[in-house]
Structure formats: structure tokens, C-alpha cells
Amino acid sequence: ATGAAAENLRSTLASQSRERLQKDYLDYYAAAYPDLAVAQPMDIRDDLDANAIELVEHYRMPKYWTRDDKKKRWDGDIGVPDLMGWLKRPKALNRQAPLSLRHPVNFTLVSEFRLPGSWAVKPDPLHFEHTAF
Numbered sequence: 188a189t190g191a192a193a194e195n196l197r198s199t200l201a202s203q204s205r206e207r208l209q210k211d212y213l214d215y216y217a218a219a220y221p222d223l224a225v226a227q228p229m230d231i232r233d234d235l236d237a238n239a240i241e242l243v244e245h246y247r248m249p250k251y252w253t254r255d256d257k258k259k260r261w262d263g264d265i266g267v268p269d270l271m272g273w274l275k276r277p278k279a280l281n282r283q284a285p286l287s288l289r290h291p292v293n294f295t296l297v298s299e300f301r302l303p304g305s306w307a308v309k310p311d312p313l314h315f316e317h318t319a320f
Contacts, residue, residue, distance in 0.1 A: 189293070193240045197233070205229065212244060219266050222250040270294055 188196050199208065209229050217223050223246050230243040252261040273294065277286055302308075 188241070189237070189239045193238050196240050196242075200231065205231070209244070212242075213246075216246070216268065219268055220246075220248055220251070223248055265298065267296060270296065
């Protein structure tokens with residue numbers, strides 16, 4: 188997070204313990220991944236000069252894979268609830284006033300997955316840009 192978002196996160200960290208914040212994050216992600224568990228405490232990297240703060244979270248997902256017998260493979264889906272929050276429709280669709288949007292928003296998500304055993308996986312980076320975003 189940078190700028191105002193970094194300040195908000197610092198305020199949150201000042202008003203509650205790191206353990207409480209980690210529990211809140213775990214509960215948030217557990218809605219999509221019920222068997223999710225914290226693998227190690229989150230790292231907080233705060234760069235006051237750049238007004239940027241980064242949280243690094245570590246989770247285990249023991250029941251992540253599902254077998255697709257028709258395709259003869261194991262599948263796993265990764266959702267991005269943080270991003271979906273920016274893309275959801277407003278609650279009030281019949282509006283009498285303009286809709287306020289907090290834009291532009293720069294959203295960066297880096298996910299690393301440590302898979303059991305050795306896997307032959309080719310990197311497939313995706314970068315998407317559009318003038319509407």
C-alpha cells in the first residue's frame with residue numbers, strides 16, 4: 188500500500204495487534220478457502236521515506252486440490268478477493284446522486300505457491316492494461 192492506503196494501514200496496525208490483524212485476514216480469506224491456516228506470522232515491511240507499507244502473509248491450504256476425472260488432472264482455483272472488492276457493483280443501483288469511486292487505484296498482487304514434490308510448470312505471466320482502468 189502507498190500514500191493514503193499506507194497511512195490507513197499504519198493506523199490499523201497502531202490500533203490493534205499484529206495477531207488480531209492476521210486473524211482478521213485469515214477470517215476474510217477463509218470465506219473462499221475454508222481450510223486455510225496461517226503457516227507463519229505475517230511480515231510487515233514499512234518504508235516511511237517512500238510512504239509504502241507491504242504485508243507478506245503465509246498460508247497453508249491443505250485441501251486445495253480437487254480431482255477432475257474427466258480431464259484426468261488435479262485442479263486448484265485461486266481467487267483474488269482483494270481485487271474483487273474493487274470490481275463489485277455498488278449496492279444501490281437506482282441512484283439519485285453520482286457514484287463516488289476511489290480511482291485511480293494501483294493494485295499489485297504477487298502470489299507464490301510452494302507445491303509438494305517436483306512439478307513441471309511453465310511460467311505464464313499475465314499483464315493486463317486498459318485505458319478504462
